Amino acid sequence: MLAIEPRRQPSRAWSLLSPAIAIALTLCVGALLFGLAGRDPGHALYVLFIQPLTSTYGLTELLVKATPLILIATGLAIGFRANVWNIGAEGQYTVGALAGGGLALAFHDSTSPLLLPAVLLAGCAGGMAWGAIPALLRTRFNVNEILSSLMLTYVAILLLSWLVHGPWRDPDGYNFPESRLLSDAATLPILVDDTRLHAGLLFALLAVAGAWVLMGRSVVGFQLRVSGQSRIAAHYAGYSTTGLVWFALLLSGGLAGLAGISEVSGTINQLLPTISPGYGFTAIIVAFLGRLHPLGIIPAGLLIALSYIGGELAQIEVGVPAAVTGIFQGVLLFFLLGCDLLTGYRIRLAPVRGT
Amino acid sequence: MTAPLVALSNISRSFGDVRACDGISLSLEPGEIHALLGENGAGKSTLVRIIYGLLEPDAGTMEWNGEPVRIRTPAAARALGIGMVFQHFTLFESMTVLENIALALDRRVDRSELRARIGAVIATYGMALEADRHVHSLSAGERQRVEVVRCLLQDPRLLILDEPTSVLTPQEAEQLFATLRQLRDEGRSILYISHRLEEVRALCERATILRGGRRVAQCDPRTETAASLAERMIGRLPPAPVRAAGGRGPERIRINGLSLAARHRFGVALDDISLAVRGGEILGIAGIAGNGQGELLAALSGEISTPTGMIAFDGEPVGRLGPAGRRERGAAAVPEQRLGHAAVPAMTLADNLFLTAPRRQDLARGGMLRPDAIAGAAERVIDSFDVRTTGAGAVASSLSGGNLQKFIVGREVDREPEILVIAQPTWGVDAGAAVTIRAALRRRASAGAAVLVISQDLDEIFEICDRIAVIAAGRLSDARETSSFSVEEVGLLMGHAAGGPGRAGD
Numbered sequence: 121m122l123a124i125e126p127r128r129q130p131s132r133a134w135s136l137l138s139p140a141i142a143i144a145l146t147l148c149v150g151a152l153l154f155g156l157a158g159r160d161p162g163h164a165l166y167v168l169f170i171q172p173l174t175s176t177y178g179l180t181e182l183l184v185k186a187t188p189l190i191l192i193a194t195g196l197a198i199g200f201r202a203n204v205w206n207i208g209a210e211g212q213y214t215v216g217a218l219a220g221g222g223l224a225l226a227f228h229d230s231t232s233p234l235l236l237p238a239v240l241l242a243g244c245a246g247g248m249a250w251g252a253i254p255a256l257l258r259t260r261f262n263v264n265e266i267l268s269s270l271m272l273t274y275v276a277i278l279l280l281s282w283l284v285h286g287p288w289r290d291p292d293g294y295n296f297p298e299s300r301l302l303s304d305a306a307t308l309p310i311l312v313d314d315t316r317l318h319a320g321l322l323f324a325l326l327a328v329a330g331a332w333v334l335m336g337r338s339v340v341g342f343q344l345r346v347s348g349q350s351r352i353a354a355h356y357a358g359y360s361t362t363g364l365v366w367f368a369l370l371l372s373g374g375l376a377g378l379a380g381i382s383e384v385s386g387t388i389n390q391l392l393p394t395i396s397p398g399y400g401f402t403a404i405i406v407a408f409l410g411r412l413h414p415l416g417i418i419p420a421g422l423l424i425a426l427s428y429i430g431g432e433l434a435q436i437e438v439g440v441p442a443a444v445t446g447i448f449q450g451v452l453l454f455f456l457l458g459c460d461l462l463t464g465y466r467i468r469l470a471p472v473r474g475t
Numbered sequence: 476m477t478a479p480l481v482a483l484s485n486i487s488r489s490f491g492d493v494r495a496c497d498g499i500s501l502s503l504e505p506g507e508i509h510a511l512l513g514e515n516g517a518g519k520s521t522l523v524r525i526i527y528g529l530l531e532p533d534a535g536t537m538e539w540n541g542e543p544v545r546i547r548t549p550a551a552a553r554a555l556g557i558g559m560v561f562q563h564f565t566l567f568e569s570m571t572v573l574e575n576i577a578l579a580l581d582r583r584v585d586r587s588e589l590r591a592r593i594g595a596v597i598a599t600y601g602m603a604l605e606a607d608r609h610v611h612s613l614s615a616g617e618r619q620r621v622e623v624v625r626c627l628l629q630d631p632r633l634l635i636l637d638e639p640t641s642v643l644t645p646q647e648a649e650q651l652f653a654t655l656r657q658l659r660d661e662g663r664s665i666l667y668i669s670h671r672l673e674e675v676r677a678l679c680e681r682a683t684i685l686r687g688g689r690r691v692a693q694c695d696p697r698t699e700t701a702a703s704l705a706e707r708m709i710g711r712l713p714p715a716p717v718r719a720a721g722g723r724g725p726e727r728i729r730i731n732g733l734s735l736a737a738r739h740r741f742g743v744a745l746d747d748i749s750l751a752v753r754g755g756e757i758l759g760i761a762g763i764a765g766n767g768q769g770e771l772l773a774a775l776s777g778e779i780s781t782p783t784g785m786i787a788f789d790g791e792p793v794g795r796l797g798p799a800g801r802r803e804r805g806a807a808a809v810p811e812q813r814l815g816h817a818a819v820p821a822m823t824l825a826d827n828l829f830l831t832a833p834r835r836q837d838l839a840r841g842g843m844l845r846p847d848a849i850a851g852a853a854e855r856v857i858d859s860f861d862v863r864t865t866g867a868g869a870v871a872s873s874l875s876g877g878n879l880q881k882f883i884v885g886r887e888v889d890r891e892p893e894i895l896v897i898a899q900p901t902w903g904v905d906a907g908a909a910v911t912i913r914a915a916l917r918r919r920a921s922a923g924a925a926v927l928v929i930s931q932d933l934d935e936i937f938e939i940c941d942r943i944a945v946i947a948a949g950r951l952s953d954a955r956e957t958s959s960f961s962v963e964e965v966g967l968l969m970g971h972a973a974g975g976p977g978r979a980g981d
Contacts, residue, residue, distance in 0.1 A: 339843065342844060346822070352816050
């Protein structure tokens, strides 16, 4: 019989090994699924995970997709380590895009060099404002932020939908539900000519570096870690739980908002009813896959971005539905959480217990 | 001659380079209370964990009733008839006593049957315990009773107790001893780990003494003195602290009519507590666990805020000030629970040192940590309080209870607080470390600090305190000079919790 028993100390090795095993298991399940669907598993996996890396276009698209994932996951990971469970990054992303995009549309004729910074700041502020609602509810009324932030996501998406169907609809857009294009002054510069790789990537790298310093070196980061591990010890130390909850939700909301406006200003260039393939939710997987560590989030973000691009390719080349991306991400999270059990516990063979 | 109940021979077990047990032999006769003595880290815990199937030995054999056995799991140990009461409680806080006991049984037992069996054990051994109370609301003493009852339900032949009296009052300890003697007379064997040598002398017929993983002596404790036992344990005895005769300074801690509602259903309300502690003195608050000590400490540390005017440090009202603010004023508080309250279990000692660092210690600048300074400060505490660990990078939960205790007390004392409130300063700490800690408290007082010690250990209170007050059912007696108190008087005042109303000085 197998017995699961707690380890004396969480295993560091397993904490790092667990994502690798989870990825391997996910690939196995993926191969099985493709096989059952009558496709050649080897070819399908190649299209999904290797082929995108064989062209410059594929590589830059990878970075384009990884940018919002890394930005959002970096903020979420900080909150998660403090036991603040912001599940509503998708909503904060959307409101960030709305706030920045709205400003850009309002000053459509402006050519001021200040417009782009203002648009980006508005995006951050929008995300923070959306994160502030669960923070207020949690600190004032003890409302669980998992539920409030998640539900606010749907409010944000409906708000976007109403705006692009109504007030913000492009007057010259033949009645399509989309805004007019953002002006050049409100568009993020492109980093590599003839690609979509925009300056948002730099924000993501800056966020990672900032989060690394914050969590590893700063007093606030220390307080966040303590409060995530032992609320009673944090109280004894005299840390403000309320302040830390606000900090974590504003920071993760702000970064999600920045991701949203970066995507709109750098990639999509207008507001549409759908501006995200679920980046805000997928970033949760990225955060955990990256071990809630800023440096881990970069490879995790790249891997998940790969599953988006590979999924698109697989639709064309292998003829499988778009849902394959979601399936891979879901299976990966499933195995990751399963393997994470081995960080805190070990499995050993135990003699069958008599009764 | 009958075979011993259990016989260990040449048991060895290493952790990395450390030989925790090095060829230890030990045998227990049926109907014997056998003491296992030794400093923290001498190998006592490792040895009993081997007996209880939590660890496997690297070498050596074990016999049970003359038959060789290998015990691989605690369940196997229990099946043989071995029960163990741990020093650190293994209870689920959010469940009731009954649910906790039901969970720990190896077989499913019907609730009403279990309730009856628990009732029978409680009645047989005269233990005060309510099966439907939630564990989070129980005092340390009551939690221990849950563990003992849980063991006795398995009808063990051998009962292992690790530091059982460290949380009990003298009266409670006497009750436990009566229970243990009753168990012995029933023919059961008891392996008894304790740092309290006087009680070992009163209770045990034989003692095995470990030092550095080896058995250094076996003796009859009744023919030894506490000092001779201690010397065998640690090789030499550090000097006992000297009570400073120095004068008392100005009043530094003032509590005025402090009343607090209970924090939860089974919490204790504080009722009109008044107290003054002057610089240069140690004031002891004696009391049975769960009589408001936790609430009083939280009110003094700043974890509970109190109406202005009830608590003042150095004449300044601090009731509305949080823990950090009070620390900045030179106050320090050590709560009873080490892991998860005074220390974050999964964080390193260096991190845990920074947890309560006041600004004047200069361990952070401009909002950034100074890792080298923090590690240096942690190493200093580790050195001066002889904390046995691999270094400042060790995780708090990897230390033994006594060693973590030394680190936490050392952390606060090292900052030379002017006001020091400390609960159970030497709970679970070995004799040598207890002397170190008490001497450090004494030194703080001699330097002019006001020290408030909340303890259930009357020996300790009488040894180091200048004045003593007793807390019972959330009320505090008047403080009196230690010389004018007898142990019996204090014990009686402590007992007021169980009895009806009544208060010293009324």
